[in-house]
Amino acid sequence: MSGQSWGLTVPLTGVPLPAHAELLRALPGWGYTDVWSSEVAGTDAFTPLALAAAWEPRLRLGTAIVPVFTRGPALIAQSAAALAAAAPGRFTLGLGASSPAVVEQWNGIGFEQPFRRTRDVLRFTRAALDGEKVTADFDTFSTSGFRLEQPPDERVPILLAALRPQLLALAGREADGAILNWLAAGDVPTCLEAVGNPAADIVARIFVCPTEDAGYARALGRRMISSYLTVQAYARFHRWLGRGPALERMWELWREGDRKGATQAVPDEVVDELVLHGSPMSCREQVLDYVRAGVRTPVLALLPTPELTDAASLAGVLAALGPAAAAVMKPAEPTPPRTTPVAQTLPAGTA
Structure with missing residues (x-):
């Protein structure tokens, strides 16, 4: 590369x-x-x-x-x-x-x-x-x-x-x-x-959601997709790309005000295409x-x-x-920052 x-x-x-x-x-x-x-x-x-x-x-x-x-x-x-x-x-x-x-x-x-x-x-x-x-x-x-x-x-x-x-x-x-x-x-x-x-x-x-916990990644991906792809411009984009049939149920439930149902209606295959994990x-x-x-x-x-x-x-x-x-050939150790380690400036749990 x-x-x-x-x-x-x-x-x-x-x-x-x-x-x-x-x-x-x-x-x-x-x-x-x-x-x-x-x-x-x-x-x-x-x-x-x-x-x-x-x-x-x-x-x-x-x-x-x-x-x-x-x-x-x-x-x-x-x-x-x-x-x-x-x-x-x-x-x-x-x-x-x-x-x-x-x-x-x-x-x-x-x-x-x-x-x-x-x-x-x-x-x-x-x-x-x-x-x-x-x-x-x-x-x-x-x-x-x-x-x-x-x-x-x-x-x-x-x-x-x-x-x-x-x-x-x-x-x-x-x-x-x-x-x-x-x-x-x-x-x-x-x-x-x-x-x-x-x-x-x-x-x-x-x-990119770099975790091998597919359940976590898909749950996060569903929430993001139901929030973003219900915006009219993104909905039209994905219909144009041919993803309409897979997302139609999500859009229908979103229009009805069922946010939880809309999120659950996002298929795994759509999440896996749009959110890498x-x-x-x-x-x-x-x-x-x-x-x-x-x-x-x-x-x-x-x-x-x-x-x-x-x-x-x-x-x-x-x-x-x-x-x-x-x-x-194998993952390298991260290159350390040139000065004070980042860990000293970030709170625990930062992602």
Whole structure:
């Protein structure tokens, strides 16, 4: 796997931001090349990456994703330009529509015309980051006379989070690629066909639950699937992928208000496709199925497990999941952080 891009979603669940410093410094030794943030109900998308830029200068940084509704277009461009200056040549901006829950229910902003808003913010941000003065009437907003005071010296790649053909095609046509989420390795070719651009960068967030307790992993996976895949955009995505018959009962019970029943209705085979579980080595091999299918950068989203009891176990699992572990015939001991051990900065039970 020499030269293979390999990412990790940060921040890790339950780990305080300051405690990430030593883990991030250890990641390149374990074979990781990237860290990608998320923005739901925890940290914002930019702060963890700004810290990562200072802590470990070897890592590529990416947002997955910055919602196009919750910040103004000019502010998105400013934040992206600042992070690109902090990590020259190492930052990728990921944009996406997010969801009605995040945009409307939590931020009080109308979730209207998500495709057009995503397209418009992409076009504005591309022009602004390229140093242009932007005056334009887009379908979803107008802007007059904005120009970055200090545009990035190097071109900033922009990727789009995309779930269905129209956005996937936009990602291949006008962006530098696509960010995929909540899909199986077998779904990747369908998405790539919709992107329609062999040169496009393809990043995929992959949920990894490194435990051999299949019952635990499936129970956690069912809860996550019933929470996420009942969102309209994800439901449409999985119908398009052909998973409708397997999930129809879950959607029906969810609409009726039976959350427990909906969770129990998720079939084992769907969980096993969408949430990788098994030993860390087995999970690493399953991630490679996505790479073989055409994903350029798999980004692991590490889920909590009974085995993740302290900082040492967390470091060991991350090391075993990394590409460097595959370069030896037997699992290697985790590479220790360069300074104070992470275990001294993390509370017991952190996962």
